[in-house]
Amino acid sequence: MKTEIEREKIIKAINLLLKQAYDSTLDEILALLQRIEEEEEEEELKAYDQGKEDIRINGTVSWEEVKKEISQEVA
Template identity: 60%
Template structure:
């Protein structure tokens, strides 16, 4: 996991490259990022449905806790 400073440097470097990119490249990058986000959402839903179908987990894990855990995992994956 990257530190906040390392993360900020990476974002700044990406922004610099984005500002220099052609419009067609920006559209491709956007499409790729959207695809990644959609896949992550689909994986989150699969995990949710798997947990929901397991009666033991369903009775022990609150939805708010699940959302927090998913958000924390996403932050780890991004960094």
């Protein structure tokens, strides 16, 4: 994950290039970003569905069990 300063530098560089881009290039960039967003949403939904299915098949784990496992791993 990038720091806020790194993100700001990248955003400024992107903005500079976007201001210089042709309209057709801007359209392509927008379409690409929208596809990326849709793919990320699909991946998140798949992970959510897989998690629900895992819970349905295997049940859930109580918080007490989680704490017990963590304490055993630390020891």
